[in-house]
Amino acid sequence: MDRIKEKMASLRVEADESHAKVEELQGKVKTLEQETLQKEHEITSLTHKNSQLEGEVEKLENQIKDLKAGAEEGTTATTQNETLQRRLQLLEEEAEEADKNLRETNDKLRQTDVKAGHFERKVQALEQDRDQWEQKYEDMAKKYAAVQKELEDFQQEIGNM
Template sequence: MDRIKEKMNQLRLEAEQSVAKVEELQTKIKTLEQENTQKEQEIRSLQHRNEVLEAQVDKLEENVKELKAAANEGAEHGTQNETLTRRLQLLEEEAEEADRTLREANEKLRQTDVRAGHFERKVQALEQERDQWEAKYEEMAKKYAAVQKELEDFQNEINTI
């Protein structure tokens, strides 16, 4: 009788541990899903920023072309030419800075994509682990029910004796 009680207590303890582990895994899954959502938002933000920067680069490149054409036409006008040349240099520096910023944004986007893939694999692994724990929990519940039935049968036998 003590062995059965001990076995039942052990099964109860294992069931409680399984439930606790499932809850812990579900919490981890929620956390990872939130992180994944944040990363997706960050990706969208970086993509938008990338598009804005590309538009700025196009605009700046057009400005550079326009200023170069104006500089060629105004070669006779020394003062005006110097002013336009300075302006052109500033725009080229801005274009280089915008290009550098665009490259950095693209690199960050690539890194974010890599991280998102990593987290997706992690979520899949955790989901598989959760499924395994759920299967173990169901198996333990069946064993517990079988032991409970054996105990009832045993008690019925004792009572009939």
Template sequence: MDRIKVKMNQLRVEVDESTAVAEDLKSKVKTLEQDNLQKEQEITSLQHKNGILEAEVEKLENDIKTQKGAAEEGHQHGTQNEALQRRLQLLEEEAEEADKNLRETNDKLRQTDVKAGHFERKVQALEQDRDQWEAKFEEMAKKYAVSQKELEDFQAEIGNI
């Protein structure tokens, strides 16, 4: 009888430990899902910024084309030409800066994509671990049920004696 109690206590401890591990894994999965959601939001934000920068670059390129055309037409007007050239240079610098920002944003977007892929793989691995723990938990629950039934049968036999 004492051995059965000891066995039952051991099974309870194992069930409690399995439950704690499963809860810990669920917590980790939830944390990773939140991180993934945050990264997806960051990606969306960066894509929006990227679109704005592309539109600005296109606008600046159109401004540059317009200014170049005006500079060619106004070549006869020296002082006006110099002012337009200065403005053109500023626009080109802004376009280069915007292009640099666009490249940096694209690099960050790629890095974020890589990180998102990495976290997705981590989530998949954790889900597999969770599934394994759940299978072990179910197996232990079945063993517990079998042991419980054996105990009840044993008690019934003892009661019959």
């Protein structure tokens, strides 16, 4: 009986130790379950955060594409602006040249008008001179005719004598 008691006591000690181990292991299991649950929450949180970050990356990539397209348009606009500025400068130079030519032409026209006025006055003066000479010619022609008549009359008188 003592042996049975000893065996019982040893079995009780073993049962107590097993029970203590079971409780210890159950505590570890609970701790591990809590850690697992925590890790799962962390994984869920990180997964959610990852999807948000992926969405943000996609947005940023689209934004980069838009900005690159805008930069290309800006470069194109800058190139067009430079081209238009060069054209404007050429047109301004052509306009200045045309203005210069117009001024020169106007000066020449004024000079021509002055010369034309001068020549018109000369023509008028020459016409007046011509008219005077014509008048003198007519007067002289009349005098000549009168002198001729006088001469004929005188020759007739001499011829009659």
